[in-house]
Amino acid sequence: MEKKTIVARAEVLAGKEKEFMTAAEALIEGTRAEAGNISYNLYQNPFRPTLFIFYEEYKDDQAMAVHAASAHFKAFGAAINGLLASELIIESF
Numbered sequence: 001m002e003k004k005t006i007v008a009r010a011e012v013l014a015g016k017e018k019e020f021m022t023a024a025e026a027l028i029e030g031t032r033a034e035a036g037n038i039s040y041n042l043y044q045n046p047f048r049p050t051l052f053i054f055y056e057e058y059k060d061d062q063a064m065a066v067h068a069a070s071a072h073f074k075a076f077g078a079a080i081n082g083l084l085a086s087e088l089i090i091e092s093f
Contacts, residue, residue: 004058004064005057005092006057006092007091008053008054008056009088009090009091010052010080011051011052011085011086012083012085013050016050016083017049020052020083023076024052026075026079027075028041029072030070030071030073034063035063036058036062036066036067037056037057038057038059039056040054042055050085
């Protein structure tokens with residue numbers, strides 16, 4: 001089994017940054033508690049504050065699947081509905 005890394009890029013509507021961060025806090029806390037999570041961090045671009053990057057590391061594909069099926073992941077998806085300026089860009093490595 002091989003470690004998996006995800007980079008998810010989000011562009012948030014101007015003025016919605018705090019609301020996005022609040023929704024992300026619950027996601028981050030829940031994800032970090034998952035047995036298969038190695039690390040989970042959110043970064044905000046200091047020069048363009050509407051741009052965010054999630055950097056995620058998981059033990060394997062199964063751990064990523066558990067994350068994608070989690071209640072906190074689904075709740076985050078619902079919470080950010082209407083906050084994004086464009087679709088999330090998700091890259092797997």
